[in-house]
Amino acid sequence: MSSQIFHRGPTKPQMNITPLIDVVFLLIIFFMLVNNIISEQSVQMIVPQLDEPTTRELDDAGRIIVNIAPADYAHRERADNPLLFDGEARFIRVGLQTFAADDLEGVTAALIDAKSAYPDAEVVLRSDGALYYGVVQPVMGAITRAGIDKVNLVAYMPERGAATVKIGE
């Protein structure tokens, strides 16, 4: 019997993969779109790099992110010394609302709204490490005027196994 089969030639079982490819393409398009929407919430910046950081991970619980955005830059131009950069803010973003850098009343109002909608949410201040304290401090003032006295400052987590980054020495 077995020799009969070999006389007819080998059989090639093949799966039809076309629907699989269709679904995979759909998933790729879906995730690309979702990723774009998510990344729009966090502004591109280099947050402070600390000596021996005591930073802890952000909780997944509700948070209101206040971004103080620096001027536009390409990654390469700040690779050597991230602090050698324009210290003025370009805009301030609270959640998805964008304000001019000097519109502190708008920031306070947005935070009051957000706080009344989500009373348990924590406020996270995300500022570029190169910005001047004279730019960041008024924003902290705007946060306190919204009745918030606790804020989480964003910095890089310690690198696992890497030597501590020494900057400002």
Add this chain to the structure above:
Amino acid sequence: MQADQTVHHRSASKRHGRPKPSMQPNLSAMIDVIFLLLIYFVVTANFTPDEGVLTAKLPQGTGSPSQDMTPPQRPLNIVLSPAGETQVRISIQGYPQAPTGFADLAVLLTQLQYDPERGLHSGAFKPDSPVVIKPEAGVRWQHVANAFNAAVRARYTNINFAQVSQ
């Protein structure tokens, strides 16, 4: 005959002198898809380091209600002033010894602390004494966050940011 049937695969191909027929599924379509997924994940991968947070108290104009029973505590002032374009000069008000960097600042702040539980008897500041970080307007935010981090590492619990001093 019986023995021939049990090993018929090997013996059949040997007998007929023909190569073994390939019974492999066509993998090229799967490889196509895997390459697409690989490219997708490489493109969307996030190579930036993880970010964490330091929880801070903000400067309050009104301040907390005064406690009549306890004498007012002398704050420990950390003054930061810009040095050059990106550097910073650190000093602790009232102490001649200027820290050379933020790791050194954390060591000095620990020496200034009085906490018998940790074996620290030399300092005059308790862990809950107010620590005020006083940066000038032109100091980069990274140095301010670094000074805050140093005070946290020295286990102070009441750290504040001062208003901008020009």
